[in-house]
Amino acid sequence: MTLEQKKEIKEKVAESWGEVTAVGAKKAFEGLEAITDAENFAAAKEAAVVERKTITNWKALYDAGLKPTYIQCDGYLPMHPYNEGCHSAMHLDPYQLMDHVDKGHGGGFLMSFKLNYRTGGSEVNIGKPWEGWKKFEEAGAELRDFRCDICNEEVKLTARSILRHIKPHTGKSSRLNKGGDFRITLGREALIDNDEEE
Numbered sequence: 001m002t003l004e005q006k007k008e009i010k011e012k013v014a015e016s017w018g019e020v021t022a023v024g025a026k027k028a029f030e031g032l033e034a035i036t037d038a039e040n041f042a043a044a045k046e047a048a049v050v051e052r053k054t055i056t057n058w059k060a061l062y063d064a065g066l067k068p069t070y071i072q073c074d075g076y077l078p079m080h081p082y083n084e085g086c087h088s089a090m091h092l093d094p095y096q097l098m099d100h101v102d103k104g105h106g107g108g109f110l111m112s113f114k115l116n117y118r119t120g121g122s123e124v125n126i127g128k129p130w131e132g133w134k135k136f137e138e139a140g141a142e143l144r145d146f147r148c149d150i151c152n153e154e155v156k157l158t159a160r161s162i163l164r165h166i167k168p169h170t171g172k173s174s175r176l177n178k179g180g181d182f183r184i185t186l187g188r189e190a191l192i193d194n195d196e197e198e
């Protein structure tokens with residue numbers, strides 16, 4: 001059943017019931033409403049996935065207002081027990097990154113959002129959505145793993161989760177560290193469904 005069909009049924013029910021005031025009738029109507037809402041929600045979610053070219057919701061990174069400043073081809077544990085990364089600094093170009101992945105470098109990358117990453121800067125490049133995230137979707141890139149390089153935690157692909165790891169927080173060494181560096185693994189096929197809301 002499509003979303004439109006469901007809407008039609010809902011409208012017909014509303015018409016025939018008119019203004020629902022009797023307690024029993026209202027209860028019955030509420031039950032129908034709840035089922036329809038749940039189904040509608042599922043249908044809407046399905047439609048959103050179909051509209052997207054990738055399973056990965058790259059929009060979350062767009063919404064977080066972050067732009068990468070430095071990307072380096074590098075494997076990491078536990079995703080890359082054998083590091084096929086070549087340690088090259090990459091262009092901020094999703095098509096080139098995916099080309100690199102296709103040529104067998106393992107798909108692991110260090111991705112920093114810090115301005116002046118290489119000179120030890122800690123200020124994060126935030127506040128302006130980066131159009132480049134849309135190109136990840138266009139290029140058919142799936143995010144197979146996404147984790148914070150400061151605390152090593154896997155990061156959910158929602159703007160809120162990402163931004164939590166941008167703030168200073170306790171790192172692997174139990175010292176307070178400035179956030180903003182991440183480890184990602186790109187591939188042609190998704191490994192995780194990171195779409196759920198918190």
Ligand SMILES: [Zn+2]
Nearest residue numbers: 073085086105
């Ligand atoms: Zn490489």
Ligand SMILES: [Zn+2]
Nearest residue numbers: 148150151165
């Ligand atoms: Zn973290």
